[in-house]
Amino acid sequence: MKAALISIDGLGYDDLPVFSRTESLGRLISSAQIARSEAITPAQTYPCHASILSGCYPEHTGVVDNLSHPHRLWQWWRSAINVPILTDHAAAAGLATASVCFPMTAGASMDYLVPEIWAEREGDDPDPVFRSACSEKGYAYYERHKEKLDWMRTPGMDLFAASVFVDIVREKRPDIALLHLSYLDHQKHLHGPSASSVPHAVAFIDKLMADVLEVLDDEYAVFIAGDHGHRMQERPLSVSIDGIEVHPAGMSAEIYLDGMGEEEAYESLVSTPGVRKVFRKRELGQIHLPSSFDLLVLAEDGYAFSQSGSVTPSGHGYAGFEGPYPPFIAYNLPYGFKRTECSLVDEAPTVLRALGIDMPGCDGSSLI
Ligand SMILES: [Zn+2]
Structure with missing residues (x-):
């Protein structure tokens, strides 16, 4: 065979x-x-x-x-x-x-x-x-x-x-x-x-x-x-916070700390409109992710991370x-x-x- x-x-x-x-x-x-x-x-x-x-x-x-x-x-x-x-x-x-x-x-x-x-x-x-x-x-x-x-x-x-x-x-x-x-x-x-x-x-x-x-x-x-x-996505989510680097991956984004502490970054991200959930570094292993980056952010339904300010009607990265x-x-x-x-x-x-x-x-x- x-x-x-x-x-x-x-x-x-x-x-x-x-x-x-x-x-x-x-x-x-x-x-x-x-x-x-x-x-x-x-x-x-x-x-x-x-x-x-x-x-x-x-x-x-x-x-x-x-x-x-x-x-x-x-x-x-x-x-x-x-x-x-x-x-x-x-x-x-x-x-x-x-x-x-x-x-x-x-x-x-x-x-x-x-x-x-x-x-x-x-x-x-x-x-x-x-x-x-x-x-x-x-x-x-x-x-x-x-x-x-x-x-x-x-x-x-x-x-x-x-x-x-x-x-x-x-x-x-x-x-x-x-x-x-x-x-x-x-x-x-x-x-x-x-x-x-x-x-x-x-x-x-x-x-x-x-x-x-x-x-x-x-x-x-x-x-x-x-x-x-x-999934449907209508709203682009552009996150720009001094002290962190955001890598958009559709409906999620990896966050790399760049001068800001983890807890401060967590608080800033979790209060950002359009962000639904934030995983801290110590929680990444629970969802089978490596610790090569610092936080993972999930977008609310209908949102997708975008640096260009626009999104296609449908996407993934959830x-x-x-x-x-x-x-x-x-x-x-x-x-x-x-x-x-x-x-x-x-x-x-x-x-x-x-x-x-x-x-x-x-x-x-x-x-x-
Ligand atoms: Zn694919």
Whole structure:
């Protein structure tokens, strides 16, 4: 048995009725096993994918934001995750590995690797960026399909990702293959938090998945994961307090003390309009966060942290335990899920178990 893990960014459990009416994913969902998966906190794309990849919470991955601290650069690189990821275990077991446009995999040790990454500025030549981030065998597939890329934008990136993935799977039949699609998330940000608000994105994803599922055929167990759901957000929340540094992550923000004491910062933040809850440093471990920053702030419903003074109609970055929850779907898997409630950290150990591999030392546990 081989395994594929496909991340559909922004896919929520509540979206499944809409996807059930589509041709390809609808057929898959009708005969799949489905668990409701708690996102990690903050429910942001890169922290969530670090946990999906590693089976570990942010307190062990070290990833708490899409962007790095203090330079605020996209955390494209595998090296930003402090623990082993599922393809490390698969490679150690002698299996062939592939991954296409999966966040936080740049520079990872895989056979066929084309990570999510883009040139710093629109119009810059992406070749050197991909040359440094892809595996040698992956770069050949990048070159074959790079004309489909439209810098960091979707749907170009998803057309590229699906094309590269289909060719790698058809030609090389890797034992484990990862794919990430972003268009649904991007369109939800612009048009609303549910799949029903973006029917064109649902139809687009389903069309790509038709080709992906065809090439995966019966040899692969297929796992489909969402990283987080979406919520409405109408009001930007800009916090500017002397003595602290605020890193907005949608509906939450990490706070770094910069001259102010923790208790004073706590009091200032907790009395800020639009702030709902503040976690002190000693409380971060209770929600599986590391102590690499000082406080975590959650916004009230309808608010999102923003430095620009504007927000998109929908977003995330909420506390994972408060929902919405993404789904974790298994298709063509010859084992039954033992439970229907799980966490993102349970997903990597489940995928590896389907391949007969244990994942010692991770925070999650296999559903099979
Ligand atoms: Zn995401």
